[in-house]
Amino acid sequence: xxxxxxxxxxxxxxxxxxxxxxxxxxxxxxxxxxxxxxxxxxxxxxxxxxxxxxxxxxxxxxxxxxxxxxxxxxxxxxxxxxxxxxxxxxxxxxxxxxxxxxxxxxxxxxxxxxxxxxxxxxxxxxxxxxxxxxxxxxxxxxxxxxxxxxxxxxxxxxxxxxxxxxxxxxxxxxxxxxxxxxxxxxxxxxxxxxxxxxxxxxxxxxxxxxxxxxxxxxxxxxxxxxxxxxxxxxxxxxxxxxxxxxxxxxxxxxxxxxxxxxxxxxxxxxxxxxxxxxxxxxxxxxxx
Amino acid sequence: xxxxxxxxxxxxxxxxxxxxxxxxxxxxxxxxxxxxxxxxxxxxxxxxxxxxxxxxxxxxxxxxxxxxxxxxxxxxxxxxxxxxxxxxxxxxxxxxxxxxxxxxxxxxxxxxxxxxxxxxxxxxxxxxxxxxxxxxxxxxxxxxxxxxxxxxxxxxxxxxxxxxxxxxxxxxxxxxxxxxxxxxxxxxxxxxxxxxxxxxxxxxxxxxxxxxxxxxxxxxxxxxxxxxxxxxxxxxxxxxxxxxxxxx
Numbered sequence: 001x002x003x004x005x006x007x008x009x010x011x012x013x014x015x016x017x018x019x020x021x022x023x024x025x026x027x028x029x030x031x032x033x034x035x036x037x038x039x040x041x042x043x044x045x046x047x048x049x050x051x052x053x054x055x056x057x058x059x060x061x062x063x064x065x066x067x068x069x070x071x072x073x074x075x076x077x078x079x080x081x082x083x084x085x086x087x088x089x090x091x092x093x094x095x096x097x098x099x100x101x102x103x104x105x106x107x108x109x110x111x112x113x114x115x116x117x118x119x120x121x122x123x124x125x126x127x128x129x130x131x132x133x134x135x136x137x138x139x140x141x142x143x144x145x146x147x148x149x150x151x152x153x154x155x156x157x158x159x160x161x162x163x164x165x166x167x168x169x170x171x172x173x174x175x176x177x178x179x180x181x182x183x184x185x186x187x188x189x190x191x192x193x194x195x196x197x198x199x200x201x202x203x204x205x206x207x208x209x210x211x212x213x214x215x216x217x218x219x220x221x222x223x224x225x226x227x228x229x230x231x232x233x234x235x236x237x238x239x240x241x242x243x244x245x246x247x248x249x250x251x252x253x254x255x256x257x258x259x260x261x262x263x264x265x266x267x268x269x270x271x272x273x274x275x276x277x278x279x280x281x282x283x284x285x286x287x288x
Numbered sequence: 289x290x291x292x293x294x295x296x297x298x299x300x301x302x303x304x305x306x307x308x309x310x311x312x313x314x315x316x317x318x319x320x321x322x323x324x325x326x327x328x329x330x331x332x333x334x335x336x337x338x339x340x341x342x343x344x345x346x347x348x349x350x351x352x353x354x355x356x357x358x359x360x361x362x363x364x365x366x367x368x369x370x371x372x373x374x375x376x377x378x379x380x381x382x383x384x385x386x387x388x389x390x391x392x393x394x395x396x397x398x399x400x401x402x403x404x405x406x407x408x409x410x411x412x413x414x415x416x417x418x419x420x421x422x423x424x425x426x427x428x429x430x431x432x433x434x435x436x437x438x439x440x441x442x443x444x445x446x447x448x449x450x451x452x453x454x455x456x457x458x459x460x461x462x463x464x465x466x467x468x469x470x471x472x473x474x475x476x477x478x479x480x481x482x483x484x485x486x487x488x489x490x491x492x493x494x495x496x497x498x499x500x501x502x503x504x505x506x507x508x509x510x511x512x513x514x515x516x517x518x519x520x521x522x523x524x525x526x527x528x529x530x531x532x533x534x535x536x
């Protein structure tokens with residue numbers, strides 16, 4: 001049914017009416033003064049002193065969000081695969097451990113997980129491995145620019161690492177479930193055939209089970225990575241300078257609440273929409 | 289059958305699922321080169337019996353010694369046995385994401401540590417033996433059921449096992465394809481391979497079996513040479529079973 005029905009018109013009209021109402025509330029009652037013109041400079045602005053275009057704080061935040069998302073996705077995939085395999089292990093203790101980890105992360109709100117992890121673990125880890133000093137050395141070193149491409153401002157490296165770790169741990173639980181479901185969808189006969197050839201467990205997984213499970217794993221995994229991008233906003237709570245954190249800062253300094261948050265919403269929305277388009281195309285490609 | 293030490297020795301083996309005794313104190317010995325056909329009504333424990341021999345199923349009590357190795361919890365022992373014991377399944381269980389040739393070479397390369405070229409030569413040799421050399425580069429789904437089962441037989445043979453187990457190899461096949469698989473199995477019998485077949489193909493049994501094993505309710509009800517078993521089964525249940533499957 002591609003034809004537009006009278007009901008569609010009515011729904012559209014109702015929506016417009018509602019939008020109009022919200023608009024008049026903001027315009028009239030709140031007496032909000034729109035200042036859209038100040039937003040672009042926080043994305044990209046021309047630096048007179050250096051004579052070149054530089055990223056504004058929103059753009060920097062977006063870049064950090066992308067860095068965190070990409071790195072956390074990779075880490076979550078690695079951890080999740082281990083977790084998924086552990087959930088299907090023969091050894092009971094391994095299975096129980098994996099189950100416990102999963103249930104803990106699944107049943108505690110992500111914000112609570114983040115705070116617990118940040119205050120109890122992350123600080124200790126960073127101190128123990130002297131990541132602070134190590135990052136500062138790099139920031140002063142010659143190849144600092146290369147590190148900055150991947151990790152942003154190296155002076156903020158420890159906080160970025162905490163953000164990535166927290167996010168990856170949290171998402172690995174869900175990735176693990178996706179991998180487990182994929183592995184368990186492979187018929188038993190496949191595994192028995194591999195075993196009857198005398199293949200060790202590792203080869204059975206690598207050559208028989210995982211290649212077949214891939215088809216079932218990839219689509220939900222793509223979804224999960226989009227969820228991860230959205231969830232990455234919570235790392236702003238532990239003062240990682242991501243898009244959300246920068247927006248909060250922008251709002252408190254300019255008071256352009258609506259403009260800043262609408263811009264950020266559009267950026268997140270656009271990013272995730274692009275990702276879903278990309279995954280859909282990749283999926284179509286792999287079907288052929 | 290010059291060597292008289294059994295290659296398979298099962299003693300008092302039981303396997304219990306909940307309160308169902310799939311195997312109930314089964315003892316069986318098989319000599320090298322011997323061909324055993326196991327038959328019996330469904331649910332009588334035939335499949336469980338041969339699945340215990342390469343430990344796809346674990347046994348709860350009794351001992352199983354295959355090629356000098358006692359099967360237990362030790363995974364190295366289990367894998368050592370599996371390398372010497374080939375298995376052909378009712379549902380073929382070919383790896384659908386690999387070509388026929390890759391299906392055949394996976395075991396030799398990963399388990400026997402053969403080079404790819406040597407493994408492929410071996411694989412082509414065995415594809416010849418099962419009369420489908422031209423299908424090497426196809427995927428399993430592109431083959432008929434009979435061809436798939438012959439590939440599965442070749443895949444097991446590529447490991448050059450000393451014993452072959454067949455778990456109802458023709459039960460999932462369309463009638464017109466059963467003979468091509470049985471022909472391959474008869475040819476294999478001609479090479480002196482030790483074979484244990486769970487099957488209802490009594491013509492095949494009469495032709496190749498040294499020994500018929502009739503199972504009922506988890507027990508071996510009768511062991512007899514095929515002539516005696518078919519002409520004059522000693523147990524009443526075996527007689528009834530034969531009447532039922534040979535009626536038509």
